[in-house]
Amino acid sequence: MANLTKTNRRDFLKIAATASGGLFIGFYWSGCDSPKMKVLTNEEILLNAHNFNSYLSISPTGDVVIYSPNPELGQNILTSFPMVVAEELDADWQKVRVIQANLDVEKYERQLTGGSGAMPHSWERLRKAGATARHLLVAAAATKMNVDASTLSTSNGEVIHKESGKKMGYGELVTDASKLTAPEEVALKDPKDFKIIGTPVKNVENKNMFTGKPLYGLDFYREGMLHAMIQRPPFGMKIKSVDDAAARAISGVTEVVTFKNNVAVVGKSTWPLMKAKKLLKIEYEPDGVVESTFDHDRLFAELLNGKTAEVKRKDGDVDAAFKKAAQVITSEYQCPFLSHSPMEPQNFFAHVQGDKVELVGPTQTPDRARNDTAQLLGILPENITVQITRLGGGFGRRLRADFVTEAAELSKMMNAPIKLTWSREDDMTGGAYRPAVRYRFQAALDESGNMIGYKLRGVGINAGNSTRENNFPSGAVENVLIESVEHKSAITTNAWRAPITNFLAYAEQSFLDEVALAAKKDPVQFRLDLLAKAKASPVGELQYDVDRMIGVIKMAAEKSNWGKDANVMQGFSVYFSHRSYVAQVANIEMENNQPVLKKIVAATDCGIVVNPTGANHQVRGGIVDGMGHAMYGNLTFENGLPKQKNFDTYRLIRMKEVPEIDVHYVQNGIDPTGLGEPALPPTGGAVANAIFKATGRRLRSQPFIEQKEFSDIKLQIKRA
């Protein structure tokens, strides 16, 4: 088909897999290519490199190869994991090369991206990996220099004997060092001596990303592979009949196959499949309950008032507290389904050959990809390899492996290597959404405005437990009742960045604003008073650290000049999720009598900040994500099918819609507690509370732009 005259396609598409597995990440931008010094290829380095552990090899040239096991989807783990190893190794960062490791359940634990957990989980083992190798290099140098190891220090890839001024590079020592037995215990650095951690080390993939190198799953091509796309049914429907004649007639389509309620079109390139898929005439019929958004609104009302709910937490006597209350505040909050919509649609490569399978692509859970494929095909997981490409975003969608098993199943059926591509429309209509949820909050206040009772019932569609029952304000209130009701639906749902808390935080923080107002208390002081109570006399189990939460609240108040400027209408919000704490203040100013959202100030406690650039990306990105979806995100259903199918109707936030974001961190020196998600949950509440302060309009449903309370506010967003 293609007749290439200038370039060799194979050369463009080669992704170098190493002998020991994994993808090389070349990240030299410039400068290293000195004409005097030959820069070795990655393969040349690895050929003679000595392997110290699962994370680290060093070559006699002094080049350091660090394996990064967890999938990279923009959280910057491919840069920050190696930084931690290199720190304890005292490596010369200029000589570090990074490899995205393949799935290897023997070498690595928790090789997944989700729950903001990679750094907290791996922090110590990454440090030990570097420190152990450093220890062995020092021991080898002590023998070679004939001095005591305690007289040696390390810096920038060298072992130094201060007294004599002698230095040996790691490359000179690596052959001897790798023969020594690793110590069982090794000393780690005092964080105050960190030289790499805490510095803004650039993303190791910058050059590849900014010059268009093949990095992502969709960029993976294999000689002889077939492309495939799938038409999936509406939720709750099954195929009644398929007329694929028109689709088959499209030039470039080699096969149309119906399997498991799907119709797949297969061919030699992508475009004919996109055309053919539109020409499929598929008739569907109900297969159980077929739902629409209209049904869900009715359902929420029923279940919120229903007699049955799962009690998640009960403290004290809630009925008595509400009976004796001077004031009861009741409020309901609702959110719609959301699509994850990573910029790279779902896709995967699979090649099934007998009882062996090769999988390549973007997954947050390579182990699940492997196990689900093993189960589908009835083969052993050990017979399946998973090569992890870079992910063009994930947001939780790639925790599932549905797109992996589809590719594997088609590869088996077609007896060929298959690259399965979901179109944007497939990605948006093919399921696994942030669940729609409705909450009812109730607070009982005594005559002095103290919250003596707190009730929350959450009703979610395939949301599991829609509450976080042991999170604030639980522990700070004597009488608490937290309940959850789940409605089972054919509409599939999945973890969506900061699962549950991505909306619960907004609802709760808006409600607490309402309660503070009713109690005639300043919203910040109201929260601090509750936390003082939780600290002095905690009620029941607490899953949050009171001092860390107080820390971010005070920092956000201070950095935002909370309450000090009458011309700035501020909204406050604070949330604990995934081990970290973030407080935010949104600032609205009136210009020509119209509200202008100008700034969001964030105070974050995620422990030690490994890479400030990466951390700022996660905080700003989380805020943009939280704000964009609170303002615009809406996926609605009609007869089991999403009405929004692409970015023309499913609105994502754009550049002109983000305010200035001011980022601060609590410096407490504790081990990193994760940052991929925690900045997102507080944002909607901070913005909604500022809008209330500025306009008196309380927004109780998302997306804001579709609420009548919002429609005539004419909120502008402008950066200073």
Add this chain to the structure above:
Amino acid sequence: MANYNLRINGNDYNVDVEDDTPLLWVLRDHIGLVGTKYSCGIAQCGACTVHVNGEAAFSCTLPVSSIGSDEITTIEGLSSEGDHPVQKAWDEVDTAQCGYCQAGQIMTAAAFLRKNPEPSMEEIENAMNRNLCRCGTYHKIREAVALAAKLK
């Protein structure tokens, strides 16, 4: 099927494809230039942005039959060493998270700065508003475009 001669990044390519095949898929599936990304396919997100005679264009909705002798530039051809001022600025600012949209962002920025070498922040925002970034790197993109204008 028809035969097309295309001028891409200063090289000549000859491909046999259907007339309605978007340039995006010619680049990716037939020529092997995968730096230009597929994301929405309906000219809404900008991930597929290339230059057509120096102007930013959405390649996902540009049929190969409409190209003729137009000069196409993709991210791979923006500079020979990855040292176009916009690429350098993107590195300096450390702009990306997942990075999937960034090639399109860079192509939009490069075409914009050629026409408007000394833009105001407002002009930068107006120009870049057509490109989506799901990770929310908008602050960094804005900063990088402003820096690129200075680097020239």
